[in-house]
Amino acid sequence: MSSQVNAVFEERREHGLLIGYLPLGFPTVDASVDAAVALVENGVDILEMGLPYSDPVMDGLVIQRATNTALEAGFRLSQTFDAVAAIRARVDAPVLVMTYFNPILQYGVDAFARDLAASGGAGLITPDLIPDEAKEWLGAAEAHDLDHVFLAAPSSSETRLSSATTNSRGFVYAVSTMGITGARNDVDSAARGVVSRLRDSGARNIGVGLGISTPEQVTEVLEYGDAAIVGSALVSALADGGAQAAGALASQLSAGKH
Amino acid sequence: MTNLRAQTGPYFGDFGGRYVPESLIAALDELTEAYELAKIDPTFGEELAHLHATYTGRPSIITEVPRFAQHAGGARIILKREDLNHTGSHKINNVLGQALLARRIGKTRLIAETGAGQHGVATATAAALFGMECIVYMGEVDTQRQALNVARMRLLGAEVVPVTTGSRTLKDAINEALRDWVANVDNTHYLLGTVAGPHPFPQMVRDFHKIIGEEAREQVLALTGGLPDAVIACVGGGSNAIGIFHAFLDDAGVDLIGCEAAGRGIDTLEHAATLTRGRPGVLHGARSYMLQDADGQTMESHSISAGLDYPGVGPEHSWLKDLGRASYRPITDADAMSALRLLSQTEGIIPAIETAHGLAGALEVGRERGPNATLLINLSGRGDKDMQTAGEYFGILDGAS
Numbered sequence: 001m002s003s004q005v006n007a008v009f010e011e012r013r014e015h016g017l018l019i020g021y022l023p024l025g026f027p028t029v030d031a032s033v034d035a036a037v038a039l040v041e042n043g044v045d046i047l048e049m050g051l052p053y054s055d056p057v058m059d060g061l062v063i064q065r066a067t068n069t070a071l072e073a074g075f076r077l078s079q080t081f082d083a084v085a086a087i088r089a090r091v092d093a094p095v096l097v098m099t100y101f102n103p104i105l106q107y108g109v110d111a112f113a114r115d116l117a118a119s120g121g122a123g124l125i126t127p128d129l130i131p132d133e134a135k136e137w138l139g140a141a142e143a144h145d146l147d148h149v150f151l152a153a154p155s156s157s158e159t160r161l162s163s164a165t166t167n168s169r170g171f172v173y174a175v176s177t178m179g180i181t182g183a184r185n186d187v188d189s190a191a192r193g194v195v196s197r198l199r200d201s202g203a204r205n206i207g208v209g210l211g212i213s214t215p216e217q218v219t220e221v222l223e224y225g226d227a228a229i230v231g232s233a234l235v236s237a238l239a240d241g242g243a244q245a246a247g248a249l250a251s252q253l254s255a256g257k258h
Numbered sequence: 259m260t261n262l263r264a265q266t267g268p269y270f271g272d273f274g275g276r277y278v279p280e281s282l283i284a285a286l287d288e289l290t291e292a293y294e295l296a297k298i299d300p301t302f303g304e305e306l307a308h309l310h311a312t313y314t315g316r317p318s319i320i321t322e323v324p325r326f327a328q329h330a331g332g333a334r335i336i337l338k339r340e341d342l343n344h345t346g347s348h349k350i351n352n353v354l355g356q357a358l359l360a361r362r363i364g365k366t367r368l369i370a371e372t373g374a375g376q377h378g379v380a381t382a383t384a385a386a387l388f389g390m391e392c393i394v395y396m397g398e399v400d401t402q403r404q405a406l407n408v409a410r411m412r413l414l415g416a417e418v419v420p421v422t423t424g425s426r427t428l429k430d431a432i433n434e435a436l437r438d439w440v441a442n443v444d445n446t447h448y449l450l451g452t453v454a455g456p457h458p459f460p461q462m463v464r465d466f467h468k469i470i471g472e473e474a475r476e477q478v479l480a481l482t483g484g485l486p487d488a489v490i491a492c493v494g495g496g497s498n499a500i501g502i503f504h505a506f507l508d509d510a511g512v513d514l515i516g517c518e519a520a521g522r523g524i525d526t527l528e529h530a531a532t533l534t535r536g537r538p539g540v541l542h543g544a545r546s547y548m549l550q551d552a553d554g555q556t557m558e559s560h561s562i563s564a565g566l567d568y569p570g571v572g573p574e575h576s577w578l579k580d581l582g583r584a585s586y587r588p589i590t591d592a593d594a595m596s597a598l599r600l601l602s603q604t605e606g607i608i609p610a611i612e613t614a615h616g617l618a619g620a621l622e623v624g625r626e627r628g629p630n631a632t633l634l635i636n637l638s639g640r641g642d643k644d645m646q647t648a649g650e651y652f653g654i655l656d657g658a659s
């Protein structure tokens with residue numbers, strides 16, 4: 001039983017890691033695979049591939065628009081596995097899938113875990129599934145040796161932070177700010193607080209996300225977190241300039257590592 | 259089936275729960291705790307009762323409607339008149355309860371979603387009464403078909419934000435309200451308008467509406483000397499229905515019947531018959547029946563009535579359906595509109611289009627059961643807000659085609 005994600009954290013903790021988010025199927029499935037590969041070739045250590053969903057309550061406009069485009073272009077859940085396998089065939093970085101819960105529930109939680117594991121995926125990040133409701137998913141993740149990343153927020157109590165820590169495998173996702181996805185000028189000072197409280201709860205691998213869009217912010221976040229997670233900024237770059245632009249931004253962001 | 263009334267959240271059988279981002283859990287915990295304390299605090303109960311007596315206009319009356327009933331197989335039909343409440347629908351019951359609670363936990367900003375605009379109007383009203391800031395999210399499609407209510411909310415001092423994402427109806431307004439809440443949870447209470455959403459909303463909103471059934475049960479007993487054979491209500495998210503059902507849950511002889519919007523027909527793709535045609539899934543924070551495709555993507559619903567145009571339903575209804583304690587039937591746009599006209603012309607009461615779905619259901623149930631049946635119907639709201647839609651539908655506006 002071993003976590004690909006954990007191994008990458010252990011190997012690169014000293015420099016800090018860059019985690020890049022892109023939605024699968026945007027602008028097309030093939031183009032999203034190419035863009036993901038471009039991120040890894042430009043210094044992204046771990047990929048977070050989002051599954052398009054009709055009601056993405058954690059997402060701001062940039063990601064909403066991209067996932068809507070993917071759905072309108074006919075994205076189907078079953079395409080996830082070939083896409084993950086295609087990314088893994090070209091680059092070595094672990095691929096986590098970020099998804100709202102209902103699509104997984106409808107596919108069948110265990111069946112999804114089985115097919116994700118078979119395609120070489122590393123696990124799931126679940127923005128609307130808290131550990132309290134995750135019994136079935138945790139069972140499936142264990143059965144198929146997958147990572148399970150839960151979120152921790154500035155508003156989370158000590159008990160809840162500790163639950164996020166004990167129930168996560170791979171890393172714990174520290175939400176930097178009280179809000180939804182989208183680039184921000186200032187990465188909240190709240191981020192520092194969540195990370196230090198997560199450390200107190202025993203978390204070893206901590207990724208910090210929401211609002212990070214510049215190399216300076218990556219550097220700043222990596223002073224206290226182990227990984228900086230960038231989403232909307234990469235999605236905007238992809239929307240405006242394709243895989244090449246997304247790769248170029250990844251390369252700049254990557255220079256923010258220590 | 260003897261103690262269904264005692265059921266509380268977070269779970270109603272396999273349904274309910276809290277499927278929301280972690281950022282919201284602290285607020286939900288705070289709300290749950292404040293609500294549990296308020297429930298046992300006599301002061302809170304007195305404050306709410308006082309508001310209902312002096313502001314809402316409770317208890318609402320019941321009205322027997324014999325001329326309408328002639329079209330329902332001669333069954334005896336009694337209406338619970340939530341349309342006579344201040345602001346024109348049942349929605350005020352829940353809004354005043356939650357606004358009092360919000361004040362207790364120090365929130366100064368109320369946000370709400372609205373479909374028909376009735377919940378938005380009620381929330382804007384409470385915000386005006388309590389001196390709070392108020393933002394109402396409303397699907398762009400609904401701002402057009404319920405333009406009068408948009409004006410009412412603005413006049414009351416609320417900001418109405420048209421939602422232009424997704425299907426631009428109630429479901430998307432809820433998404434937008436949730437996004438606002440995640441970002442502003444420090445000073446903001448999300449005043450959810452129906453018995454859906456994460457715990458504690460389904461239970462709390464039900465509790466604020468169960469006064470409808472409690473009053474009606476006593477009133478019908480006093481009028482007829484017995485309990486009704488069936489209690490009937492329209493179901494969007496399910497708040498007016500659970501409000502009138504709840505007092506009767508443990509009266510095994512009383513059938514509980516919810517009427518969902520079948521839009522252009524349940525064999526088309528244009529309906530909102532969640533319990534008839536949906537399957538269990540997770541939407542807006544709870545596990546419940548919902549309209550979805552094979553991949554779990556929420557499907558767009560359709561109803562002529564903005565307040566029923568929702569692809570989800572509260573978890574307690576899903577539980578009552580699976581238990582067999584309540585049954586749910588689909589009512590088309592056309593049947594609802596003819597029931598609306600029938601009640602108007604036989605009794606001089608113009609119902610909301612939402613409510614008209616329950617009336618159409620009562621016509622069916624009355625014809626099935628015959629003249630010995632007594633039916634209690636929740637007249638959840640009045641039709642003033644719907645005059646544009648109804649006028650166009652019936653072609654009775656001057657200058658209209």
Ligand SMILES: Cc1ncc(COP(=O)(O)O)c(C=O)c1O
Nearest residue numbers: 376494495496497498565638639
């Ligand atoms: C008059 C009226 N009845 C019913 C509804 C449907 O909501 P619920 O099912 O929560 O009662 C609405 C919603 O806007 C309404 O305005």
